[in-house]
Amino acid sequence: MLTGCAVGERPLATAVPEQTPGVVLSPAQEGKPQIPTKLELNEDGEPLLDVYDVKRSQVVSMPIEEYVCGVLAGEMRGDWPLEALKAQAILARTFVLKFIQEKESRYPGADISTDIEEAQAYEPAAVNERIEQAVEETRGLVLSSGGELPYAWFHAHSGGQTALAEEGLDYKGGEPPYTRSVAGMESDEADEEAAQWEASFSAAQVLKAAQKTGASGNQLTAISVAERGDSGRATRLSINGKAVSAAAFRIALGSTEMRSTLIDSITFSDGRVVISGRGYGHGVGMSQWGAYAMAQDGEQAQDIVLHYFQNVEIVPLW
Secondary structure, eight states: OOSSOOOOOOOOTTSOOOOBTTBOOOOOTTOOOOOOTTSOBOTTSOBEEEEEETTTTEEEEEEHHHHHHHHHHHHSOTTSOHHHHHHHHHHHHHHHHHHHHHOOOSSTTOSEESOTTTSOOOOGGGOOHHHHHHHHHTTTEEEEBTTBOOOOOEESBOTTBOBOHHHHSOOOSOOOTTBOOOBOOOOTTSOHHHHEEEEEEEHHHHHHHHHHTTOOOSSOOOEEEEEEOTTSOEEEEEETTEEEEHHHHHHHHOTTTSOOSOEEEEEEETTEEEEEEEOBSOOBSEEHHHHHHHHHTTOOHHHHHHHHBOSOEEEEOO
16 A cells, blocks of 8 residues: 555545635535445545555555545656646546446455556556645545536547547437537647557458447448547448447557547558547546646646536535
């Protein structure tokens, strides 16, 4: 367990909260979200988590703020601007509570895991003083939308424009009131493979992924973008004449190779499919490289979060 992320105490949520640098707390007129009832609380009102650590192959119990430190170190670099780290900490804390509220971990006996395919990146060995400070200065703070925990989506790079959930994630629950499509505010310092990318796949790879998403046929004959959303992302692809979800196809093909659905071109020749595009991730919610750029420009954590989400408040739960 971590020993270097013993974040400082704050009054419980029932007390009048102190303002933290860079974050103006909302009066939470619509009520505060509830901490999932399955979680035990320590004497300070902080939830305790049972986290399955995939590297250690065991369930580890820890306070939620310790988990958030590890997530923050996995999701952002420790030398990034403090306000970007604080914005990410608020989203990471909201994310884990929403996950526990609505889902069961695939790992028995755990509330959540360090498996990035299930939840969030997690690198406790990379925690440093700046990350500890970001977590301490946002201790207990989460997003609230109408008194409920929202899905605190984030991604690496928007490619210039973020997406609505129905577009970037093929979300079927109806567009949430807190998502919106905005300019991503991306940094010129972003990794090249995040800003602009090209990936090559064999026809067999593409066909296998296509079959997982509803296409048919024993060989690949054609692939193209069939529909695009308002942000320019492909929402449907035509594969062998069958329209399939672009978001689902990306996951099936490999989301670290096909880095986004903001596709510039698709070519198919000599048994290879080459896809080029912009951005990294589903494009919904906060862009991490956008948060970096905004923090570099002097924006505070609250400003960053509220650029990417609407109809939300930042409230303390402990």
